[in-house]
Amino acid sequence: MIELGELEAHHSEFAQRNTRVVVASVEGREAAEKTQHDFPHLTVVSDQERNLANTVKLIHPRSAPDGGDTAAPTVILIDRRGIVRWLFRPQSILVRLTPAEKLAALDEHLPAERD
Amino acid sequence: MNPGMEAIPNPATIDQPGPVRWFAWLGLVLIFFGPILFFIQLRDKQLVVPWYVPILGTVGLGLLIVSLTRARTAWGIAGVVFIGLVVVGEWYFLLALMRLPAYSGPVAVGSPLPTFTATRANGSPFTQDDLKGTQNTMLVFFRGRW
Numbered sequence: 001m002i003e004l005g006e007l008e009a010h011h012s013e014f015a016q017r018n019t020r021v022v023v024a025s026v027e028g029r030e031a032a033e034k035t036q037h038d039f040p041h042l043t044v045v046s047d048q049e050r051n052l053a054n055t056v057k058l059i060h061p062r063s064a065p066d067g068g069d070t071a072a073p074t075v076i077l078i079d080r081r082g083i084v085r086w087l088f089r090p091q092s093i094l095v096r097l098t099p100a101e102k103l104a105a106l107d108e109h110l111p112a113e114r115d
Numbered sequence: 116m117n118p119g120m121e122a123i124p125n126p127a128t129i130d131q132p133g134p135v136r137w138f139a140w141l142g143l144v145l146i147f148f149g150p151i152l153f154f155i156q157l158r159d160k161q162l163v164v165p166w167y168v169p170i171l172g173t174v175g176l177g178l179l180i181v182s183l184t185r186a187r188t189a190w191g192i193a194g195v196v197f198i199g200l201v202v203v204g205e206w207y208f209l210l211a212l213m214r215l216p217a218y219s220g221p222v223a224v225g226s227p228l229p230t231f232t233a234t235r236a237n238g239s240p241f242t243q244d245d246l247k248g249t250q251n252t253m254l255v256f257f258r259g260r261w
Contacts, residue, residue, distance in 0.1 A: 001257075001260060002157070002160045002162060003162065003255070003257060004255075004257060005160070006160060007255065014253065017251070018249075018250050018251055019250060019251040019252065019253055020250045020251070020252055020253070021252075021253045021255060022241075022252055022253070022254050022255065023255045023256075023257055024233060024254065024255070024256050024257070025256065025257050025258065025259050025260075026259070027259050027260060029234055029236065029238065031259070031260050032234070032235075032236040033236045033237075034260065035236065035260060036236035036237075043235065043241075044235070044236040045233045045234065045235055045236070045241045046233065046234045046235070046236065047233040047234075048234070049232075049233075051231050051232050051233060052231040052232070052233040053256070055221075055228075055229045055230070055231040056220050056221065056222050056228065056229065056231070057218075057219070057220025057221060057222075058220065058256055060215070060258075063258070064258070064259065070258040070259055071256040071257070071258065072215055072216075072218075072256065073215070073256060073257060073258060074218065074255075074256045075253065075254070075255050075256075076222060076228070076253075076254040076256075077251070077252075077253055077254075078228065078246050078251065078252040078253075078254060079251050080247065080248060080249060080250060080251055081227075081247060082227045082228065082243060082244075082246040082247040083225065083226065083227055084222055084223065084224050084225065084226055084227065084228060085224060085225075086224060087218060087222055087224065089215060089217065089218040090215060091214065091215055091217075092164045092209070092213045092214060092215060093213050093214075093215055093258070094162065094163070094164050094165070094209075094213050095162055095163055095164055096162040098162075102253060106251070106253065110251050
């Protein structure tokens with residue numbers, strides 16, 4: 001949740017780059033509602049059926065504290081036409097990009113799409 | 116004891132030489148300092164791999180072993196074995212358990228995301244069509260609320 005807090009805190013910088021932040025996990029809708037309440041400037045998506053995670057092959061088996069599966073931490077940058085422009089997967093589940101690194105990736109891969 | 120004879124000191128009761136005791140204490144400090152630093156790292160919201168934890172643990176374990184070679188006790192040996200297992204566990208945790216496989220799925224730069232359906236927090240559907248519009252999207256997958 002540290003990552004989501006950081007994204008929420010920097011939401012205006014993403015908005016200045018004409019970019020919305022969508023955060024997705026395999027948790028249910030109830031958890032998604034709580035997350036949305038905690039981070040109102042993010043778009044929170046519940047993928048409990050794992051349709052999205054299985055489609056993009058992001059399931060990390062037995063990685064939750066209770067032994068369940070989670071979505072592997074991954075960042076995908078998508079332009080206004082729905083085309084993938086960049087994908088990042090850390091080598092360790094302990095690692096996340098900082099907001100500055102995410103914004104730098106935006107500036108690098110979508111520099112002309114702020115308007 | 117005969118008069119005139121001096122008691123032979125028991126080696127087990129002789130105080131460890133000064134530097135050896137410092138090795139032991141420094142070793143313990145280093146072993147515990149790593150996890151403390153990690154909590155500080157988390158407090159400061161720095162999400163990086165804490166390699167310093169097993170490194171400090173390994174150095175601390177080495178110092179404990181050095182001190183143990185000068186004055187072996189059963190408790191000391193048991194302590195070193197236990198701490199050794201902890202340090203091995205720290206290395207295994209970071210090198211194996213926390214590793215993520217490289218991405219090998221169908222998402223490719225230059226292509227649209229495959230067709231999918233998920234649900235927004237308000238219950239409305241969220242599909243690949245919602246990624247098109249007037250804004251770019253940074254799609255972040257996170258592990259959960261826990």
